[in-house]
Amino acid sequence: MISRDKFKSIADSFKDKQVLIIGDMMLDRYYYGQTNRMSPEAPVPIVDIDKIIDNPGGSSNVALNVSMLGAKPIISGIIGSDTYGKIIQDQLEKNIDILNLVETQFDTLLHNTGVEKFRFQKLDEEINLITLAAKYADLTLEYLRDNGQDLINNKLNERELVKICTEYSKNQMLKDLPNDFDETPCNVVATIHSGPRGALPHGKSLSRIPKSNETLICGVGACVGGMYAESGVTFILGDPNKDQENIMIAMQKANDEVVRNLKEGQICEEINKIAFEIYHEFGLSEFIRHRIGHGMGFEGHEAPWLSPGDKTILKNKMVFSNEPGIYRPNIDGYRTISSMIVDSNEGIQISNFLNKNFENRIINIR
Numbered sequence: 001m002i003s004r005d006k007f008k009s010i011a012d013s014f015k016d017k018q019v020l021i022i023g024d025m026m027l028d029r030y031y032y033g034q035t036n037r038m039s040p041e042a043p044v045p046i047v048d049i050d051k052i053i054d055n056p057g058g059s060s061n062v063a064l065n066v067s068m069l070g071a072k073p074i075i076s077g078i079i080g081s082d083t084y085g086k087i088i089q090d091q092l093e094k095n096i097d098i099l100n101l102v103e104t105q106f107d108t109l110l111h112n113t114g115v116e117k118f119r120f121q122k123l124d125e126e127i128n129l130i131t132l133a134a135k136y137a138d139l140t141l142e143y144l145r146d147n148g149q150d151l152i153n154n155k156l157n158e159r160e161l162v163k164i165c166t167e168y169s170k171n172q173m174l175k176d177l178p179n180d181f182d183e184t185p186c187n188v189v190a191t192i193h194s195g196p197r198g199a200l201p202h203g204k205s206l207s208r209i210p211k212s213n214e215t216l217i218c219g220v221g222a223c224v225g226g227m228y229a230e231s232g233v234t235f236i237l238g239d240p241n242k243d244q245e246n247i248m249i250a251m252q253k254a255n256d257e258v259v260r261n262l263k264e265g266q267i268c269e270e271i272n273k274i275a276f277e278i279y280h281e282f283g284l285s286e287f288i289r290h291r292i293g294h295g296m297g298f299e300g301h302e303a304p305w306l307s308p309g310d311k312t313i314l315k316n317k318m319v320f321s322n323e324p325g326i327y328r329p330n331i332d333g334y335r336t337i338s339s340m341i342v343d344s345n346e347g348i349q350i351s352n353f354l355n356k357n358f359e360n361r362i363i364n365i366r
Contacts, residue, residue, distance in 0.1 A: 015070035023059030025077035027084045030055070037204065039300070043187035043223055054087050063092065120304065121317045122297050127341060129227035130297055130319055131350045134339045136188050137222040137231035138353045140169040144192075144218055148235065148363040158192040158205040166190050166220075173224070181225055190220040198234070198333025201290040201325060212365050213238045215332040221300050228300045230321050231351040232337030235363050247326050247334050248358060250282035254324040255354060258292055258306075259340055262320065262347025268310040275324060287328050293321040296339065318342040322349070 030053045035045040056064055063073040075092065079085035122130065144151075144165045151161060169188040177186060193203030194210035198217050210216050219232035234251075236244055254275040261274050275292040279285050291307035297319045304312035306320055318341070325335040338351035349355070 011069050014066065017071045019066050019071045019073045021059050021063045021066065021073055021075045023062070023077060025056070025060045025075070025079055025088060026058040027088050028055045028057035028061070029053070038189045039221075043185065043189050043221075054091070056088055056091050060088055060092055119298055119302070120295065120312075121315055122319055122341075123317075126227055126297060127317060127319070129225045130229045130339065133222040133224040133227055133229035134231055134351045135222075136169045136173050136224065137220040137229055137339075138351055139172060140165045140188060140190055140220045140222075141218060141231060141233055141353045143168045145235070145360055145363065148216075149365055152210050152237070152363070152365045155209050157207045157209045158194060159207055161192050161210075162190050162205050165218075169220075169222070173222075177224070184225045185223050186225065188220065188222045190218060192216060192218050193333075194237075196330050196332060198335075199289075199327040199329050199331065200333065201327060201335070203333075210237055210365075213241075215244070215334060216363070217333055217335050219335065219337050223300075227298065228296050229339040229350065230296065230300070230337045231339065231353055232323075232335060233353055233361055234334045234336060235361050237363050237365050239364075240358075240362065244334075246282060247284065248361070250278060250284055251324040251326065251334055251336055252354075253282075254278045254292075255322055255336055255338065258322050258324070259338075259347040259349045262314065262322075262340055262342050264314055264316050264342060264344050266314045268304050268306050268312045268314065269308050271306045271314075272308060279326070284326050287326045289327040290323065290325045290335075293323050293340075295319065296321050314342045316342055316344060 031047065031049050032051040032053070033047040033049040035047045037046050038044065039046050055061065059077055060075060063075045066073040079088050144161065151164065166188045173186060173188065191203065191205050193200065193205060194208065194216040195214040197203050197208070198215050214237050216235045216237055217232065218235065219230070221228060221230050234248070240248065257274050257278060258271055261271060272292045276288065279288055291305060293306035295302045295304050295318065304310050320340055322338045322340050323335060325333070327333045336354055338349050338354050341348040341350060
């Protein structure tokens, strides 16, 4: 270990020296805030941001450190002609002489290298992990279905329901998986939102207690060995009325038609259109708030997207979410989620909960 005297001697030797620094200049941005919940799509915390601090990074950070040692840094580099470049320049000019600072101007910034397309199609080993992850997402729904009546009758709120159901699945995952998975991401996360708040496609679970005759949406994301899958369903809390039955039938038809058409050679945006045509057939077009799905596997959300404007051609072993949804403002919401694989003749649905009959989506509560 270097002694204090030796360190002081080295630091003092910088005084009044001129130091030329050439390298990549960048801006380091730090976000500070509180986190009280996990993302429904992946095992990461969601942060409510309170404060943002910008500091020069890369070679510009080296220049600042050299300046603090008493030297006179001269920095040569490239920054963008944008807000972030101006922030770097303003912070450096307080302490540093700038030599040959070039502002780059681009008509178009081509950041898509095409490398990500190699991730679209999954290997058999990766599909096996995604399928296993879907099993634990389904397990969360099964636990809620089997125990929801007692839990809700005992006045448990949305957050408490999420905690109990996901802990059950995670504990089962820990029992099942061998030690080989110890150093890999493995988790289960979920959201539950009920009643009128179901009209929010990505609602946050609150301390709200679900009520009789409402809908309850449970969306689950699971990760095994770093590969992601999703499953989700809308439960009816009591006997469904005619409106609820009609919407559930429309949702199931949309789900099934999307799976049937998810075959090699189809175009992403056309899959979305198939689902939307079914909503129109059932008179539900005004309640659409969300695309039908997105790519998944290495992340909870990844390209390509089953949405308007995405003209990606489907290929075998691509993996997508399938998320039919109807959202009626101030009334209720309906959403089902499954994971599916592109195949030659039709898609393969790997989340199994939606294969069960409608009776499995009814939870009778007081």
